[in-house]
Amino acid sequence: MSRIGVFVCHCGENIGRTVDCAAVAQACGELPGVVHSIDYKYMCSDPGQALVKQAVAEHKLDGVVVAACSPHMHEKTFRKTVANAGINRFLCEMANVREHCSWIHEDREEATQKAIDLTRFIVEKIKHNVPLEPIKIPVTRRALVIGGGIAGIQAALDIADGGCEVVLVEKEPSIGGHMSQLSETFPTLDCSQCILTPRMVEVYQHPRIKLMAYAEVDKVEGYIGNFTVTVRQKARGVNASLCNGCGECQKVCPNKKIASEFDAGLGKRPAIYVPFPQAVPNIPVIDRANCALYKGRARNAKKDACKKCEEVCGRKAIDFDQQDTFLTEKVGAIVVATGYQLYNIKKEQDKEAISGYGEYGYGTIPDVIDGLQFERLASASGPTGGKILRPSDGKEPKTVVFLQCIGSRDPAKGIDYCSKICCMYIAKHTMLYHHKVHGGQAIVFFMDIRAGGKGYDEFTRRAIEENDALYVRGRVSKMYRDGDVIKVLGFDTLSGEPMHIDADMVVLATAMRPQPGIESLAQKLSVSYDRFGFINEAHPKLRPVETNTAGVYVAGACQAPRDIPDAVAMASATASKILGLFSASELEREPLVAQVDQGTCAGCFHCVRVCPYGAVEHFEVKDRKGNLIKTVAQVNKGVCQGCGTCQANCPSKSVELQGFTDQQIFAAINAF
């Protein structure tokens, strides 16, 4: 390569202030192989790009170096420009003289010299660039959605309505998620189930949605456009194709004393159950840990203890011997929408970094409940029929204290972040309480009221101004039971007054945390997560629903604390991304991937072990007769993210990252 053009950008004053761009252009013009070198105020502007295009044609350039900002910013721009001018876009490179130079230096002379050096390195590198062609990958136009809460439901419906097939996997017996447990929703107070259940039914009836409830993702292989997913269908003990959901089995089950998950432990359910009346699918599950028959079988009892459900089932749908089954699904994209769990204040925690609240009795004080439990108390379908009655003795609490930021914003307990939804749902709780308990007093301890959202602040003001909620600014130091009441020792920092309250019930707005098991799912999907377990988005602003693994998207509260509108918006965004991906039968990828020289590869497979994306496979080299000569490494171009780990680790130097070959890098280094 010998006809290189150098284009030095001033970026207005950004580079020009500390770097003498004209001097850089002049110095680079004298480099061997450079035939054209100029500077310009804004190289990324239309006239700037025109200069590049014009130069390519006029000087018959076969390499273009733009000394400007970070390639993260404008590499795409200039590569498109040179492609339009008729040369391969991978013959264009950028030298970063802004972030790496002008922004971080003050001395003009030294910065100018550094800019010349940086540009020279790239000039030397580009001499070894070769034209590369984009990789084309076939796409399976079918999506997997993990999690059947509101986010998963929305994503599934939007993708399916867009014309593509969806497999929706939900680990619980029914879809609906936490939203199905809520009484009313802020800030409009519309009934949660009334707006959710039509969506659930729509999922069930949709011709392009395959619903797999009571199932979990077991294994994920493949890459964008071509995933193979193994799903474990957990054994319900009920044959779904025979069951008509009549509910007789639940009526006869003798063990009806099991704490209902749906009622957040406040209600009871039998051992064979559907979580709630509007469950989708409306097919019961046998809770084997609590069913007398299974408990007996686990003890090797000679006779089954109870078969009442089987006896009463007219459809012969009960199948005690049903086993878990594994199904394989081919999909082109995956949405993670696994939602949240609530932090609990107990002494035992699932993570070492997180601790409970000893000062609040570690969750042992009766009538101290969490926000979801209050939702169940307030819900007409709940264990009290919508009456606010405290769990210990069923009395109507006349003073209810609500504590915000429990766990949240409490680094000492291991959770630094704001859970975002609590301010709003506590305001809603005070309203519901005010409507339901005549003369009751709601007292809210808060640190800040975070009500950013359409109609949100108005809503919290309504709770305070019209619904008599007393908002006290401060955290509570201690809570303990004293006879019939809970002593709450707090402080109002606004008045400087201690607030010692005898509460009948306390509601804790506990932090939102990702679902248990999120880390192992994330590892199966090769997506990263933060120290709290929330799935990381690819870019916090510009790629909010993509993950660092191509083809895997994220929606709802598994990414960060989210309210319903946020979760739904994210879900629709993932659907839009996926429908875009599915709009063509093939997908193009940047060719900046690793390539193995199978001639020199010794087959040590160190690259297989170090690859963070599982992109390196074994490949058998055979002779014409089909005899195995040797087994070598081969990079799956669909999966490779071009990180270069294999290249750095290969003992025989048999892996090269396209666009960043050893030859290119050494040329740049040697130019120093």
Add this chain to the structure above:
Amino acid sequence: MKIGYFPGCSLDFSAKEFDTSLQAVATSAGMELEEIKDWACCGATSGHATNHLLSIALPARTLALAEEQELERVVAPCAACYSRLATARHEMAEDKKLFSKVTGILKRDFTNSVQVMNIAELLRDNLPAIKEKVTHPLKDLKVACYYGCLLVRPPKVTGFDDTEDPSSMEEVCRAAGATPVKWNKRLDCCGGGFSLSRTGSVIRLGKEILEDAQAAGAQAVVVACPMCHSNLDLRQKAIAEQTAKPLEMPILFITQLVGLAMGISEQILGLNRHFVSAQPIIAKATVKALPAAREEA
């Protein structure tokens, strides 16, 4: 193994019974205590409230002496002394600059390697040996275990038990045959060093504590700190003048309670030195356990 013993100024005199009872219990349970020779005061509240460096350097001298005696662990029965020793150790371990400043002042070879223990920790860690020596289990005796502040706070310095829900004193009392009651004020402050300088506050705080112990059905309050003892025992008469119900709550050092259960004489345990008579409690311990009952204990 030998355990270094830092009695502290109170045990040297006004709380002598804490010292004698601890020595007697330790001997009985086979713990070998070796007093740190020529120890000095830890500085107490007056030290750390007025000069931070002094509050670290004074305990550091004692810890250095312990190192010179080749002791690996030191027990400081007074909760305040324990807190000062443990805090000094913790801060010097966390802050290398502070550590070198202190070693410069001490002019001694000092590596800050001595572990600091409090009395509840020491007894809890020797429960099997103690249980073996219990001959007079304090059956039917309801006690309120009072931790106060410095045994369990701050967690980063103490850390031997749960800060908000500790159990070690209860375990020790159970081993002595007594029944710990559940009560709410066991971690509240008694007024500490304000006994002389702000007696009103001490009486206010002591009243809340003793009333709560009384309401929980306790027949005695068990403490592990001479300041707590003094504030609840010496000041109890003044406190009782303000309570609605009559108040006559014996305050026992935890070592006295264990000593009673071991059948150690009340003279050695110094039970006659209290302002509120411990006689009802002593009476409980006069019945020697039958061999069968001992098994149960």
Add this chain to the structure above:
Amino acid sequence: MEKETASGESENTSASAHHGHAEESFRSEVRQAIGLNPAKCYQCGKCSAGCPMASEMTLMPHEMIRLVQLDRRDRLMQDESMWLCLTCETCTARCPNGFDPARMLDGLREMSLRAHGENAPRRIQAFHSSFLDQIRSHGRVFEFGLVFAYKMRSGALFDDVLNAPGMYFRGKLKLTPHTIDGVDDVRRIFDACMAEEER
């Protein structure tokens, strides 16, 4: 006393104008001296909610920290509340943001003494001085001497005299002090720490 009046006046006139350059501010001085970042306190008030002395304080623990954040040295150093802290560590144990209010108040008291502040209640100040004098003289605290010296300093001559015979007869008051062998060692530590403080 003149000095105190003058600072009192300046407090009134410049109440809202204390925010100077960050590096010269009171809050940065506190941070330097105590090694804690006052900005770490997010004013939730949990310390004040659990403070056993809050009902006797005119400034609550979180308010004292707030005054540091606002560079209101005068307001803070005229108030006795910091001296009412018992260092029970409840605030520090429960602080959600990992701040250490008890240590901060210790440090503020030290700063107040160093500036010859007069906000300490006479009795508390008398107690601390008497206590430290005891250690300096004997290496240990000789309780009878402590009580005697405290009474002379504080003027609380007749408080507790009724308890004294009781203490004596229970063997709780020793009339003669014991001085440790290494008392010179202790005095040297005192001098070094005082000198370090002056710097």
